[in-house]
Amino acid sequence: MKLLSFEHQGRECFGLLRGATDIVDLTGLGYDSLRAAIAAQALHELARRAENLPAALRLADVKLRPPIPVPGKIICVGVNYGNRNEEYKDGSVAPSYPSVFPRFPASFVGHGQAVLRPPESAQLDYEGEIALVIGRRGRRIAAADAWSHIAGLTCANEGTVRDWVRHGKFNVTQGKNFESSGSMGPWMVTADAFDPAAPMTITTRVNGEQRQHDTTAHLMFAFDELIRYISIWTALEPGDVILTGTPVGAGVRFTPPRFLEPGDLVEVDVSGIGTLSNPVADEPVATVRGTPHAQ
Known part of the structure; x- marks a missing residue:
């Protein structure tokens, strides 16, 4: 599972990379950062929830931050x-x-x-x-x-x-x-x-x-x-x-x-x-x- 942190339209976000270019935005599903999701031991829970979410963003749409x-x-x-x-x-x-x-x-x-x-x-x-x-x-x-x-x-x-x-x-x-x-x-x-x-x-x-x-x-x-x-x-x-x-x-x-x-x-x-x-x-x-x- 590939997880990333990024900026989009002035917001600090994190998400899951689906395929080579598509991003599922996970921000707001109970955690405001990848670090917070890791601390809560919530990565696999978020991955399951992401299965039902659209990949609404592309890598080209965002500014990548360090993970x-x-x-x-x-x-x-x-x-x-x-x-x-x-x-x-x-x-x-x-x-x-x-x-x-x-x-x-x-x-x-x-x-x-x-x-x-x-x-x-x-x-x-x-x-x-x-x-x-x-x-x-x-x-x-x-x-x-x-x-x-x-x-x-x-x-x-x-x-x-x-x-x-x-x-x-x-x-x-x-x-x-x-x-x-x-x-x-x-x-x-x-x-x-x-x-x-x-x-x-x-x-x-x-x-x-x-x-x-x-x-x-x-x-x-x-x-x-x-x-x-x-x-x-x-x-x-x-x-x-x-x-x-x-x-x-x-x-x-x-x-x-x-x-x-x-x-x-x-x-x-x-x-x-x-x-x-x-x-x-x-x-x-x-x-x-x-x-x-x-x-």
Whole structure:
């Protein structure tokens, strides 16, 4: 089942994708957002009700938002594919724990919307990832129970402003949180559509050229272990999102680096989910009293 969040005629909505292009609007059937429906454990109830509703909207009619537009938490995992660990100085030593950092909701846009390069840097990079949407609250979740806490999965481009991740000695938060620098979508596919034991494939293309390609068989910390570890120190709530890491092939690793430029098109394709596609544009900026502000 594919569920999405979108804007239509000035309203924030969510719905079910029927076929390739048709949307059944589920807003107003007792829940005002996909996050609220997940928290109420109401997804399958809504799917049953949707069987009797018309698909009155088309994808072309709406502006897609990230599947969960305003998660309570977005937790990102760094350097999680085995061959990517080798890119680092101590890459011969497997890490004992995942590397994690936060992102904020405003740093993501939906499918089809422009990912923005800020005026402060020419080093906007792409990172194709698989994102997990949490479905049930949990703290200290056992790995064996982790899949039952996943509502669904989606694609992500964890866009990174590379020079700004090096501003701090101990963190990368600045370079990971420029507004509209990343994307998620186009929809969330419910967890029951996947075999937890089957590897998933992820591919990132820039202007049609394949830059990243790998499978989750190469994750150093699998989905269940990430949920187990993260839930030790923070309760995972319905609608929280975990980005699970990116394969080798980010633009910064080329010689010379191949950063994103306005006019580029980034596509992240994940087996079983679909393709997240976003153009790249420069962030429109005006100067007010010497301080840049997005317009």
